[in-house]
Amino acid sequence: MQDLIESHVTKDVLVDAGRLTALIDEILRADGCSGDEANCVAEHLVEASLRGHDSHGVIRLPRYHSWLATGRIKARQSLHTVASFGVARQFDGGSGMGQYLAREATREGIALAREQGMGLVVLRRAGHIGRVGAYAEQAAEAGYISLFFVNVSGSRLVAPFGAAQRAASTAPVTIGVPNSDGDDFILDFATSKVAEGKALVAARGGADLPRDALMGADGVPTTDPQALYGGSLTEGLPDPLAGAGALNPFGDHKGSGLMLACELLGGALSGNGTNGPSDPEFGNGMLSIFLDPARFDDLGRFDGEVARYIDFVRSRTPARGTDRVLIPGDKERQTRARRLSHGLPVPKPVLTAILQVAGELDLDWNESSLAVCAPSTAEDA
Known part of the structure; x- marks a missing residue:
């Protein structure tokens, strides 16, 4: 339900995670990556987006495509x-x-x-x-x-x-x-305070940045992504090194x-x-x-102690305005389940950029081949 609301507000496109993984896999193979490399990176990017870490998710693909072309990163490397x-x-x-x-x-x-x-x-x-x-x-x-x-x-x-x-x-x-x-x-x-990719997501029409996320060149906190990207915001691949400001x-x-x-x-x-x-x-x-x-674990208590303590923390009375107490990892698991059920929301400009890369590589993909309609439920209605 929440992702459906988000998609209306930010004009996201709901896509099928499996098909998007297949598209990114194809792009990376066309860019010279081995099958194992391409599959690993594609799955990682889509999983990051599924878990709500959009800044480290599929938004990165056009940048990787550019970096592979310039040699900033290289395909088929091993440890x-x-x-x-x-x-x-x-x-x-x-x-x-x-x-x-x-x-x-x-x-x-x-x-x-x-x-x-x-x-x-x-x-x-x-x-x-x-x-x-x-x-x-x-x-x-x-x-x-x-x-x-x-x-x-x-x-x-x-x-x-x-x-x-x-x-x-x-x-x-x-x-x-x-x-x-x-x-x-x-x-x-x-x-x-925020990952660089979150500033890029905000600049591309996603959620606004928190107060004081950025520092302007004048030493005054700001939420304007231009502090980080400068004039490169008008380019296809904004450069976070181009701005005169900084992240905090x-x-x-x-x-x-x-x-x-x-x-x-x-x-x-x-x-x-x-x-x-x-x-x-x-x-x-x-x-x-x-x-x-x-x-x-000489006392044989580790597994039980971890489980009991996590349950104890979750059982604490929620603070005002909080539905329930979570542990690190809970929010990601909840977001992943929701997005798998209703579709992965991808900002329209991000999806357009990914499909543009696919077109440059003569790969036969379009928005309709990725988009999904979430199942109609009473909650969604």
């Missing part, structure tokens, strides 16, 4: 081992497709945790890895705890607390804890400090590069830690 010792591995992704590389790096971390009880994986030079929560979900599904600290080199977008100039990337942090009752704890957030960090000095820690752990430690004055090559750097809870 290259830089260092291997104890429970640790360091990989270079060769500027390949980030979602594919991060998925494989997570597999390596899970394997280490399975063998040793703990795995530590450092990844550098991965093209945009997308929604980091996907890798925490991957680990949790296998029964492992995971922590991720990420930076994006060559993507200086955020002004630290107290500054009016950019000095960091959006620097995501993600923590996943498996829950034997089925609803895993998936904490996943950018350390900027969340949580004032606390969020800003966590953001800078991600630059140091995901950027400096990995060799990916931080967003200092040198303007390093674009790419994601990531420090990942994987833990096998069974190795630490």
Whole structure:
């Protein structure tokens, strides 16, 4: 019901998630990606949109198409081992497709945790890895705890607390804890007040940005995406590096400090590069830690304690104006179920841009081949 309301307000098109995945898969194969790469990235983008993270979802496809054409990211790259010792591995992704590389790096971390009880994986030079929560979900599904600290080199977008100039990337942090009752704890957030993609969604007719999401060049907070994109907003692919303003960090000095820690752990430690004055090559750097809870559970209480505590938190009396208490991951699961049922809402300009890319590649797709009508129910009426 909510997505139907959203589609009327923002003029979204309701599309079938499976068909949209197939279209994006075809586009990426035509752009030179292997079948496994294309399928991995297509599924990741659509899943991000299904879970409500539109900023990391299908809106990214035209940008990936452009980057593949210019060589900013490269198809058919695999993990290259830089260092291997104890429970640790360091990989270079060769500027390949980030979602594919991060998925494989997570597999390596899970394997280490399975063998040793703990795995530590450092990844550098991965093209945009997308929604980091996907890798925490991957680990949790296998029964492992995971922590991720990420930076994006060559993507200086955020002004630290107290500054009016950019000095960091959006620097995501993600923590996943498996829950034997089925609803895993998936904490996943950018350390900027909003992700860059949310500013792009707002600029393309989506939801307005929160108050103080951006910093103007004059040092005054603003919600105008032009602060980030400048005059490039009139172009087909707005450039977030073109504006004179910046994104703001969340949580004032606390969020800003966590953001800078991600630059140091995901950027400096990995060799990916931080967003200092040198303007390093674009790419994601990531420090990942994987833990096998069974190795630490000498009392045999972990599974039960996690499930009981999550149930306890959810059972708390909701605050005024809140329907019920949620844990991290609940909102994404609810949004995914709703969007699978009624159709995935994609802003009309975003869908037009994706279909334009398909046309450039001589792929036979149009809006009618993607659009769906949600089933008529009493609630929807």
